[in-house]
Amino acid sequence: MRLSNSRWLPVMVVLAAIILIWYVGAVWLNAGLVEQRLEQTGKEATAAEFAHIAFSLDRPVLPAPHQVAREFYESVFTRDITSPRSLVYHAEITGSATLVGFALGTLLGILLAVGIVSWRTLDRSLLPWIIASQTIPILAIAPMIIVVLGNIGLTGLMPKAVISMYLCFFPITIGMVKGLRSPDPLQLDLMRTYSATRGQVFRKLRWPASVAFLFTSLKVAIAISLVGAIVGELPTGAQGGLGARLLSGSYYGQTVQIWAALFMAALLGMVLVALVGVVERLTLRRMGAKP
Amino acid sequence: MxxxxxxxxxxxxxxxxxxxxxxxxxxxxxxxxxxxxxxxxxxxxxxxxxxxxxxxxxxxxxxxxxxxxxxxxxxxxxxxxxxxxxxxPAVLLPSPARIGHQLAANAGLLWQDFRQTFLKSVLAGFTLGSGLGFLVAVLVDRSPFLQRGLLPLGALVSAIPIVGIAPIMVMWFGFDWQSKAAVIVVMTFFPMLVNTLAGLGSASEIERDLMHSYAAGYGQTLLKLRLPSALPFIFNALKINSTLALIGGIVAEFFGTPVVGMGFRISVEIGRMNVDVVWATIAVAALAGSIFYGILALVERGFTFWHPSYRQEQS
Incomplete structure (x- = not known):
């Protein structure tokens, strides 16, 4: 109990501080709107009333945490999950594009890494370009991919998945190349004394050695994959998805809705990364790693 | 050969x-x-x-x-x-020659976009966000309690699609570059915070004991031992942030801009089906991103020449 206390207490204190700052910020940022409203009604307000109005505005500059929490609760639990007003509906659209793109990206990333490790020519010619392309704001081409793929009849989930795939194969390739090369010369020499073929060295030494690296990259990749899916929903005026929800919220000035969608996106990201973490722990345990 | x-x-x-x-x-x-x-x-x-x-x-x-x-x-x-x-069809994929042609024909326009997005929002946001992250890390470093509170949160934030705050920032700071810089500040803050904290903790116990035996104070240990040993981590964060900043700047412009900027150009020209102009803009963004990264890598080499990863190359 003491141990868990010492671990969670600092996090809780910091979180509480953030929420406190948020409330103060909500009063401060909404002050203009509140004064406007008070002027219209011609009433004087005490400090408590002032804060109360600031926390219950329809379209506040910064909604108070409990307003966001209420909107989040209502749009997650009280609405039918097939209705476009439900956040679960949007999260499911974005989440499925994320996962499809993530799966494709993982496959592509691993294939590229295997190719790079196996052929010296690919290593020398392709790897520098893959590394260089990490410095490029790839997300900028998201709108183009959406429109171009829409032009040849691909709409809905696939274009977003393509963007996610494109974003997330880089970290996987880089991580896997590192992992496949991680066995040290001693181990490789041992395999040679067993007269192992290249395929056997790959299956029994390189592949198992790369698994830890793979999962580290997968956690990065799934987070980027989600960003890709959300950004993919921005330019087309998509009807569904967290990105579309953000965009419609910003068009109509529905700040509470934007914040609720943001929290859903954050939650989705954490859940996805945590899922990869669970799979990692199970896999590593089966491979005999010490917990 | x-x-x-x-x-x-x-x-x-x-x-x-x-x-x-x-x-x-x-x-x-x-x-x-x-x-x-x-x-x-x-x-x-x-x-x-x-x-x-x-x-x-x-x-x-x-x-x-x-x-x-x-x-x-x-x-x-x-x-x-x-x-x-x-x-x-050029709408699907224009040829490199066409893209090059557009690059030359629209040089003035592209330069204006570059100035708006890169020289204003990206540089301002990158400097402010990375600087703030660094400062907070150095301050927080003195309190283990705050560290244990902030580090798990910093790790959580890396799973969050922060670009999503763009519409809120546009509402708060208006359409011009300030709102984009604000998005970039938030995006670059946490990688810098987490990396600097890890870097400050990276000096080994023996080295710290040595500083102690010299009767070095907190400030001296920080300046002469812990900040230099944190430099590789800090530069790692700067490199990550250089890409993040460009992405943040461009994506934030999808939510509303004055009629200039790389993100604006991309979303407008896509609407007109001028795919080759979009590609030209992307070429500019790619070039800017690589040069930005390259400069950081060069500066890193100058500051952390003692690091093993560079020493090996020369021998």
């Missing part, structure tokens, strides 16, 4: 010949089979050349610069020949 150079030279000649043919003698879309045989020959020859050159270990620049450079040229060549040869 000699065979490789010969093969590459032959491939280059063949490529030049086929490009001239394509430009002057052939109509796009109905290209004879013999031409594709030539293209296939050029590809095979360059592959053989690359394979030979990739085996060369000295001088180092052959493996490090020439091989990837030639590979990039090969990709560009195939892109050009295939898009023109099969008459791919």
């Amino acid at each position: 000699k065979g490789g150079v010969l093969a590459v030279a032959a491939a280059l000649a063949g490529a030049a010949g086929s490009l001239v043919l394509l430009a002057d003698a052939l109509t796009p879309g109905s290209v004879p089979l013999a031409f594709w045989a030539l293209v296939l020959g050029v590809t095979a020859l360059s592959w053989i050349g690359l394979e030979r050159l990739a085996g060369v270990d000295r001088p180092r620049w052959i493996g490090g610069l020439v091989v990837p450079g030639l590979f990039g040229l090969l990709l560009l060549y195939l892109w050009q020949v295939l898009t023109v040869g099969f008459d791919v």
Whole structure:
């Protein structure tokens, strides 16, 4: 109990501080709107009333945490999950594009890494370009991919998945190349004394050695994959998805809705990364790693 | 080596010949089979050349610069020949020559976008966000309690799609570059915070004991031991942030801008189906991103020359 206390207490204190700052910020940022409203009604307000109005505005500059929490609760639990007003509906659209793109990206990333490790020519010619392309704001081409793929009849989930795939194969390739090369010369020499073929060295030494690296990259990749899916929903005026929800919220000035969608996106990201973490722990345990 | 150079030279000649043919003698879309045989020959020859050159270990620049450079040229060549040869509609994928043409024709416009997005929002946001992250890390470093509170949150934040705050920032700070810079500040703050904290903790116990035995105070230990040993981590964060900042700046512009900026250009020209202008903008963004990263890498080399990863290269 003491141990868990010492671990969670600092996090809780910091979180509480953030929420406190948020409330103060909500009063401060909404002050203009509140004064406007008070002027219209011609009433004087005490400090408590002032804060109360600031926390219950329809379209506040910064909604108070409990307003966001209420909107989040209502749009997650009280609405039918097939209705476009439900956040679960949007999260499911974005989440499925994320996962499809993530799966494709993982496959592509691993294939590229295997190719790079196996052929010296690919290593020398392709790897520098893959590394260089990490410095490029790839997300900028998201709108183009959406429109171009829409032009040849691909709409809905696939274009977003393509963007996610494109974003997330880089970290996987880089991580896997590192992992496949991680066995040290001693181990490789041992395999040679067993007269192992290249395929056997790959299956029994390189592949198992790369698994830890793979999962580290997968956690990065799934987070980027989600960003890709959300950004993919921005330019087309998509009807569904967290990105579309953000965009419609910003068009109509529905700040509470934007914040609720943001929290859903954050939650989705954490859940996805945590899922990869669970799979990692199970896999590593089966491979005999010490917990 | 000699065979490789010969093969590459032959491939280059063949490529030049086929490009001239394509430009002057052939109509796009109905290209004879013999031409594709030539293209296939050029590809095979360059592959053989690359394979030979990739085996060369000295001088180092052959493996490090020439091989990837030639590979990039090969990709560009195939892109050009295939898009023109099969008459791919420019809406799907414009040829590199068309993109280059647009790049030259719209240089003034692209420069204005670059100035708005890169010189204003990205640089301001990057400096402010990274600087704040660094300062907070140095301050928090004195309190283990705050550290244990902030580090798990910092790790959580990396799973969050922060670009999503763009619409809120646009509401708060208006359409101009300030709102984009604000998005970038939030995006770059946490990687810097987490990395600097990890870096400040990276000095070993023995080194700290040594500083202690010199009776060095907190400030001296920080300046002479812990900040230098944190530099590789800090530069790592700066490099991550350079890409994040550019992404943040461009994506935030999708939510509303004055009529200038790279993100604005991309979303507007896509609406008009001017895909080649979009590609030109992306080329500018790619170039800006690589140069930004390259400069950071050079500065890093100057500051952390003592780090093992550089020492090994020279020996």
